[in-house]
Amino acid sequence: MSEPTGVIHDIGYRHYDGARLGRGHATAALAVHSLRGIFGLGRTARSKIIPFVLVGVMLLPAVVSIAIMALIKQEGMRYTEYAVIMQAVLAIFLASQSPYAVAPDLRFRVLPLYLSRPVTLWDYVGAKLAAMTAAMFLLLAVPLTVLFVGEVVIDLPGDTHTVEYLTSMAGAAGYALLLACLGIAVASFTPRRGLGVASVIALYLLASAVSTVLFGVLESMGDDAAAAWAWLINPFFVVDAAVHVGIFGATPASNVIYPPGAGSLVAGVIMIALIGLSVTALIARYRKAASR
Amino acid sequence: MTILATEGLTRRFPRVTALDQLTVTVGPGVTGLVGANGAGKSTLIKILLGLLEPSAGRAQVLGMDTATKGAEIRRIVGYMPEHDCLPPDLSATEFTVHMAQMSGLPRTAARERAADVLRHVGLYEERYRAMGGYSTGMKQRVKLAQALVHDPRLVLLDEPTNGLDPQGRDEMLALIRRIGSEFGISVLVTSHLLGELERVCDHVIVIDGGKLLRSSAIGEFTQQTQTVTVEVEEGQDALAARLGELGETVTPHGRMLLVHVRAPETFDVLRDAVCELDLCLVRLEQGRQRIEDVFREPVNV
Numbered sequence: 124m125s126e127p128t129g130v131i132h133d134i135g136y137r138h139y140d141g142a143r144l145g146r147g148h149a150t151a152a153l154a155v156h157s158l159r160g161i162f163g164l165g166r167t168a169r170s171k172i173i174p175f176v177l178v179g180v181m182l183l184p185a186v187v188s189i190a191i192m193a194l195i196k197q198e199g200m201r202y203t204e205y206a207v208i209m210q211a212v213l214a215i216f217l218a219s220q221s222p223y224a225v226a227p228d229l230r231f232r233v234l235p236l237y238l239s240r241p242v243t244l245w246d247y248v249g250a251k252l253a254a255m256t257a258a259m260f261l262l263l264a265v266p267l268t269v270l271f272v273g274e275v276v277i278d279l280p281g282d283t284h285t286v287e288y289l290t291s292m293a294g295a296a297g298y299a300l301l302l303a304c305l306g307i308a309v310a311s312f313t314p315r316r317g318l319g320v321a322s323v324i325a326l327y328l329l330a331s332a333v334s335t336v337l338f339g340v341l342e343s344m345g346d347d348a349a350a351a352w353a354w355l356i357n358p359f360f361v362v363d364a365a366v367h368v369g370i371f372g373a374t375p376a377s378n379v380i381y382p383p384g385a386g387s388l389v390a391g392v393i394m395i396a397l398i399g400l401s402v403t404a405l406i407a408r409y410r411k412a413a414s415r
Numbered sequence: 416m417t418i419l420a421t422e423g424l425t426r427r428f429p430r431v432t433a434l435d436q437l438t439v440t441v442g443p444g445v446t447g448l449v450g451a452n453g454a455g456k457s458t459l460i461k462i463l464l465g466l467l468e469p470s471a472g473r474a475q476v477l478g479m480d481t482a483t484k485g486a487e488i489r490r491i492v493g494y495m496p497e498h499d500c501l502p503p504d505l506s507a508t509e510f511t512v513h514m515a516q517m518s519g520l521p522r523t524a525a526r527e528r529a530a531d532v533l534r535h536v537g538l539y540e541e542r543y544r545a546m547g548g549y550s551t552g553m554k555q556r557v558k559l560a561q562a563l564v565h566d567p568r569l570v571l572l573d574e575p576t577n578g579l580d581p582q583g584r585d586e587m588l589a590l591i592r593r594i595g596s597e598f599g600i601s602v603l604v605t606s607h608l609l610g611e612l613e614r615v616c617d618h619v620i621v622i623d624g625g626k627l628l629r630s631s632a633i634g635e636f637t638q639q640t641q642t643v644t645v646e647v648e649e650g651q652d653a654l655a656a657r658l659g660e661l662g663e664t665v666t667p668h669g670r671m672l673l674v675h676v677r678a679p680e681t682f683d684v685l686r687d688a689v690c691e692l693d694l695c696l697v698r699l700e701q702g703r704q705r706i707e708d709v710f711r712e713p714v715n716v
């Protein structure tokens with residue numbers, strides 16, 4: 124039978140009898156969706172500006188280092204110093220993007236829809252943390268890897284810093300996890316994005332200022348041992364001390380001397396405690412939000 | 416076949432008892448859950464989804480206990496909340512695909528289902544635009560689409576006609592009717608207006624203050640709700656008097672008159688009376704009185 128072309132046939136409602144995957148699939152879908160959102164993918168052009176400008180800024184030191192290695196044959200930046208030197212940029216990315224990951228779901232009340240799916244509160248929080256952790260890791264790992272590729276290609280006399288590179292990648296994972304937990308936990312407390320951005324940045328400035336001032340004061344009083352502890356108020360030095368120095372025995376970031384002996388262990392404990400505290404706060408926060 | 420059942424279901428909040436010893440059974444088809452604001456409709460839906468724990472009693476959905484099988488229930492049940500729930504910077508397509516994946520559908524299947532379902536709820540070209548610019552009617556359609564996208568066996572629709580104009584309301588109600596009959600998906604739909612639900616439901620449950628007032632097949636309700644609401648600019652009293660003379664039963668209700676429809680001729684009488692008195696007709700609406708009004712009338716069963 125020949126049908127006239129150009130006619131749309133209403134095929135009626137069709138039931139779905141394909142696969143229904145589990146919570147893991149849904150959680151992964153949420154994490155990918157959130158990660159894309161953090162970089163502004165699938166959103167307006169305007170929301171891509173901040174993340175991609177910051178990615179560009181993060182790449183600058185790697186590009187400059189490669190240029191130095193290629194042109195004046197001198198070693199570039201140390202891998203394990205990268206995060207500490209670029210900490211302000213990492214903090215700005217964390218502050219501007221973590222509210223995006225959590226605030227709209229609270230503000231526009233999408234959360235009840237997620238919870239009406241098989242996923243649990245833990246899955247939801249886990250997916251958001253995973254997305255932000257992945258974003259922070261990419262932000263650090265990409266420039267570090269670019270720098271490493273540059274170093275291998277240029278091949279200066281002397282050893283390639285493979286161990287330092289791998290150490291810095293482990294450090295990047297540590298930074299990503301700690302920063303994401305802190306950023307998402309703080310941002311989740313307000314449905315308003317602007318307030319979230321301000322809170323995260325204020326917290327970073329406070330920690331960094333207190334750490335620097337306390338170090339200066341204690342050092343001027345001649346108490347170098349106490350001054351060394353002051354670094355561990357800033358989360359960026361906590362990860363450097365715990366992962367780079369503590370686990371892999373790298374030299375601390377420039378100008379910094381960590382407390383000898385138990386210093387790295389304490390840094391590790393601080394790191395784990397901050398992560399634990401953030402996750403606990405997040406779960407409490409979302410329990411309350413879900414009961415509305 | 417029982418779609419859902421509750422047994423002595425009670426939920427207390429610090430200051431109110433939202434559900435009070437509620438025992439109901441719901442079969443396949445479209446079931447209306449009617450009650451005034453604060454009657455406990457949304458609370459019941461949250462318990463059925465396993466998102467809220469009852470203070471006492473039990474509930475079963477599709478044969479599964481809500482207290483222990485929440486995740487399994489949510490896999491095959493759809494939920495449309497009464498409040499806004501759409502992120503404004505996503506398009507309806509992106510959002511519906513995402514929500515299908517959240518229900519466990521693989522990505523390709525999620526896309527196909529989303530396209531199908533958005534077409535069924537009546538969203539076409541606009542589905543590629545950001546939802547922030549949608550009208551209330553379009554938003555309600557997307558909210559319905561995300562509840563249907565994983566082809567659930569039951570959908571819980573919380574006040575789907577809220578905020579819609581009369582035409583949007585009619586379209587939404589027609590859609591709900593189709594979900595129940597053509598799609599073969601059971602529906603539990605809430606409203607504070609009995610009149611609109613009686614047009615699409617097979618069965619109606621009425622609750623008040625968390626207590627069951629009535630649960631019965633639709634036929635038993637319609638008699639009581641055969642009322643037209645009339646609003647005229649001036650001369651309400653004159654119209655009431657005239658209709659009374661002509662043998663109609665009229666109850667004043669604020670600025671409106673509720674006229675009992677004793678037979679189809681009532682409409683003719685009403686029209687003629689308005690014309691004769693040369694009144695300016697503002698509103699003439701069928702069966703949209705609030706639930707309190709229905710129960711204020713004597714029940715003659």
Ligand SMILES: Nc1ncnc2c1ncn2[C@@H]1O[C@H](COP(=O)(O)OP(=O)(O)O)[C@@H](O)[C@H]1O
Binds near residue numbers: 414
């Ligand atoms: N999370 C809550 N905390 C305290 N009281 C609540 C909560 N949720 C609902 N209530 C109260 O329970 C009653 C029933 O609410 P609800 O189920 O939302 O009614 P409906 O949906 O029928 O309008 C109302 O008095 C409401 O104030």
Ligand SMILES: [Mg+2]
Binds near residue numbers: 453
């Ligand atoms: Mg409600």
